Amino acid sequence: MNFTLYDYAMSGNCYKIRLFASILDVEYERIAVEFYPAAEHKSYKMLQLSRAGTLPILKSGDMILSETSAMLFWMAQKFDSFENWWPAKRGADLNALILQWMDFSSQLSKTVGRARLNALFQTPVDLDKAIEGARRALRQIESHLTEQSFDDKKFLVSDKPTIADIACFPYVALSPDVGANLGLEHDGYPAIQSWLYSIKSLDGFIPMPGIYPMHDLKADETDFAGNRPATGKVG
Amino acid sequence: MVSFAVGLTKNLPDGRVMRSFVENHDLVIWRSVSGQLSCWLNRCPHRGMRLSHGFVRGEALACVYHGWHYGKDTACRYIPAHPDLDPPGTIKTMAFRSFDKGGIIWVNIDNKKDEPIIPNNLLSVRSLEFRCPLEMVEAEIPEFEYHSAKKGLLNLKIKKQGFGKWIIEILGQGLYMHLFLHKLPSQKCAIHALSNDNVSSEQRKDMSRLLEHLRYVSEAKYKVLAA
Amino acid sequence: MNAIEQAMQYWYPIGMLGDLQRSETRKTRLLGMDIELKTEQSGLISVFHQKKPWNTKSAYGHIWTSPSKMPKPLFDVPEAGDHERRFVPCGSVRVRCSPLRAVENFLDVAHFPFVHTDILGAEPHTEVEPYSVNIDETKDEVIATKVKFYQPQAAKSASDGIVTDYVYRVPSPMNALLYKTCPNRDDVQDVIAIFVQPLDEETCDVWPWMALYDDQSTMAEMIEFQQLIFLQDRSVLENQIPIKLPLDPKMEIPTRADLTSVAYRRWLKKHGAIYGAMVSSTDDAWVAAQ
Numbered sequence: 138m139n140f141t142l143y144d145y146a147m148s149g150n151c152y153k154i155r156l157f158a159s160i161l162d163v164e165y166e167r168i169a170v171e172f173y174p175a176a177e178h179k180s181y182k183m184l185q186l187s188r189a190g191t192l193p194i195l196k197s198g199d200m201i202l203s204e205t206s207a208m209l210f211w212m213a214q215k216f217d218s219f220e221n222w223w224p225a226k227r228g229a230d231l232n233a234l235i236l237q238w239m240d241f242s243s244q245l246s247k248t249v250g251r252a253r254l255n256a257l258f259q260t261p262v263d264l265d266k267a268i269e270g271a272r273r274a275l276r277q278i279e280s281h282l283t284e285q286s287f288d289d290k291k292f293l294v295s296d297k298p299t300i301a302d303i304a305c306f307p308y309v310a311l312s313p314d315v316g317a318n319l320g321l322e323h324d325g326y327p328a329i330q331s332w333l334y335s336i337k338s339l340d341g342f343i344p345m346p347g348i349y350p351m352h353d354l355k356a357d358e359t360d361f362a363g364n365r366p367a368t369g370k371v372g
Numbered sequence: 373m374v375s376f377a378v379g380l381t382k383n384l385p386d387g388r389v390m391r392s393f394v395e396n397h398d399l400v401i402w403r404s405v406s407g408q409l410s411c412w413l414n415r416c417p418h419r420g421m422r423l424s425h426g427f428v429r430g431e432a433l434a435c436v437y438h439g440w441h442y443g444k445d446t447a448c449r450y451i452p453a454h455p456d457l458d459p460p461g462t463i464k465t466m467a468f469r470s471f472d473k474g475g476i477i478w479v480n481i482d483n484k485k486d487e488p489i490i491p492n493n494l495l496s497v498r499s500l501e502f503r504c505p506l507e508m509v510e511a512e513i514p515e516f517e518y519h520s521a522k523k524g525l526l527n528l529k530i531k532k533q534g535f536g537k538w539i540i541e542i543l544g545q546g547l548y549m550h551l552f553l554h555k556l557p558s559q560k561c562a563i564h565a566l567s568n569d570n571v572s573s574e575q576r577k578d579m580s581r582l583l584e585h586l587r588y589v590s591e592a593k594y595k596v597l598a599a
Numbered sequence: 600m601n602a603i604e605q606a607m608q609y610w611y612p613i614g615m616l617g618d619l620q621r622s623e624t625r626k627t628r629l630l631g632m633d634i635e636l637k638t639e640q641s642g643l644i645s646v647f648h649q650k651k652p653w654n655t656k657s658a659y660g661h662i663w664t665s666p667s668k669m670p671k672p673l674f675d676v677p678e679a680g681d682h683e684r685r686f687v688p689c690g691s692v693r694v695r696c697s698p699l700r701a702v703e704n705f706l707d708v709a710h711f712p713f714v715h716t717d718i719l720g721a722e723p724h725t726e727v728e729p730y731s732v733n734i735d736e737t738k739d740e741v742i743a744t745k746v747k748f749y750q751p752q753a754a755k756s757a758s759d760g761i762v763t764d765y766v767y768r769v770p771s772p773m774n775a776l777l778y779k780t781c782p783n784r785d786d787v788q789d790v791i792a793i794f795v796q797p798l799d800e801e802t803c804d805v806w807p808w809m810a811l812y813d814d815q816s817t818m819a820e821m822i823e824f825q826q827l828i829f830l831q832d833r834s835v836l837e838n839q840i841p842i843k844l845p846l847d848p849k850m851e852i853p854t855r856a857d858l859t860s861v862a863y864r865r866w867l868k869k870h871g872a873i874y875g876a877m878v879s880s881t882d883d884a885w886v887a888a889q
Binding site: 145146147169170171173174175177256257258259313314316317344346347349350352 | 618819826827833
């Protein structure tokens with residue numbers, strides 16, 4: 138195995154790592170941690186592993202990582218030999234912009250992520266502040282993606298996806314979980330919708346609860362005219 | 373009733389689904405793979421699921437809950453739980469007249485055939501949602517001033533073209549923008565904005581930022597008023 | 600008897616056993632009423648509404664309460680006494696939907712390929728074969744039997760796709776149980792339940808609970824699996840219009856696959872269990888949705 142991931146299926150932060158591993162087609166060992174209701178990530182045993190007391194945790198040999206940006210960077214360095222996801226040779230500007238959006242992704246976790254945990258499990262949070270911050274973050278990313286589209290760029294820093302897109306995708310995609318009519322549904326954000334669609338279209342994309350798969354057609358069904366399949370009963 | 377601007381054509385490519393509102397009607401608007409536009413009540417007749425969460429398959433829209441497929445004529449064509457069943461004609465969605473014109477998606481809930489007047493050579497800028505009522509924005513636009521970070525205070529010539537329709541001309545730069553205001557439920561609204569077509573990417577960014585500032589000012593005033 | 604009086608006759612889950620701290624008071628809501636769940640230093644648990652005590656009891660991994668002085672007896676789950684099983688409470692998940700919509704979704708298999716894609720169902724295996732539904736007159740429960748569905752990963756412990764057999768039980772309006780093929784053993788069935796705490800007619804906390812034969816999976820894995828399934832449902836449940844469950848057959852169109860749902864809706868109507876329901880198609884919220 139390439140690494141061990143201490144994981145929780147409902148966490149957007151954990152999902153970043155599962156999604157990127159799936160896109161890179163990297164195998165890893167997965168250990169489920171009971172984030173809710175037992176708060177196992179705060180248990181003595183888990184704190185021995187990572188003092189941060191957060192999920193996910195990535196372990197490779199003696200190395201323990203608790204920040205998802207570092208994990209995504211490490212995975213890109215280690216498993217992406219074409220340097221698509223962390224294009225180190227494409228210049229300082231591009232790399233700095235990737236880092237900037239990776240930092241921005243922690244804003245999404247603090248706002249959308251916390252408001253969502255409150256909506257699901259009533260985890261204590263200053264909800265109004267989290268929602269206000271979440272809306273501001275979505276507007277920022279919407280405006281940026283709109284400007285990118287004027288330059289025919291579909292992704293956050295380039296015409297191709299980078300680890301910045303992986304870092305920001307989960308909590309933008311999960312924002313409707315927080316609730317209706319808070320400015321956190323995707324209806325008012327067309328550039329975000331296009332970007333989510335582009336990411337869902339990537340080879341190796343996997344869903345998580347709250348993020349639907351595309352339900353795209355198989356190659357032999359492309360003529361589907363809305364009628365039931367000509368073969369009738371299938372399976 | 374006239375046709376309402378509900379979104380920008382470029383924001384709904386073939387095979388995609390969006391949600392919008394006209395007069396408190398929750399609507400699903402979708403474009404088939406061959407490019408045909410439809411606008412329906414946003415509700416699957418089976419279990420009430422919003423169809424805007426659904427997915428396009430060829431010339432049909434499928435509900436995400438149980439995968440019921442509806443054709444462009446609104447009739448249910450396929451129920452996956454009963455693959456051999458020809459769904460009865462009574463199972464259908466409710467459609468409203470919708471069409472693309474001048475880069476805008478229009479909906480007429482009375483299904484009347486009116487033709488909105490709009491030049492056909494405009495370029496999309498963006499759709500922007502405001503968390504304040506349309507009337508706030510209507511009142512703000514004539515007073516609106518904008519300091520561009522790069523160009524300082526812009527010389528704007530603002531013209532009203534009818535209810536919810538404005539043209540903002542940026543003098544000296546050969547730029548003008550058509551704004552279509554769109555009333556949304558819960559004290560919200562949106563602007564669908566287009567510009568003349570011979571503009572650079574930088575100029576489009578300027579116009580996009582101008583709209584963000586209009587939103588900032590309108591929402592700030594609404595906050596004061598609401599408090 | 601009006602909707603709320605009818606609803607007040609039942610027991611409702613409001614917490615998980617073993618999750619409460621000594622000398623702790625938790626605030627929650629039931630049927631639109633604010634309540635306090637107090638745990639004494641001695642471990643004694645009590646529930647108060649406007650300083651008046653309500654009945655409480657412990658059962659099936661949860662604390663239950665009822666606003667009624669003489670509540671109907673809590674339904675029986677015989678499998679809860681089977682100590683070969685592992686009992687798995689999963690905490691609660693809040694959903695902005697009618698408590699009755701949450702139960703109805705639990706009784707439905709046709710959504711598996713689309714909402715629980717590649718886990719509880721997958722295209723092209725979408726067909727729902729005919730099954731039986733009846734009312735158990737002695738227990739007054741809705742029962743669906745002989746429900747079969749192809750599942751790629753029926754449980755945490757399943758490694759391959761199997762055709763899973765289901766039996767469903769609705770013993771009270773806001774609680775439902777299912778008995779399904781156990782991936783590890785032919786002779787027994789796993790039990791999965793949802794116990795629903797109606798905060799009001801349009802919001803609920805859902806408490807999943809399981810009694811499984813599974814000696815391979817960790818507790819974290821079993822809980823995670825059930826939470827994952829329910830969170831997939833949540834996105835649907837928060838997007839059904841109207842929010843309340845329509846009981847007038849004209850309001851939503853069922854097919855043969857929805858027989859359990861049809862029986863459930865009729866049974867609710869017969870009992871006047873309409874807290875969280877929309878009875879008539881002349882209801883304002885329904886007219887507005889048209």
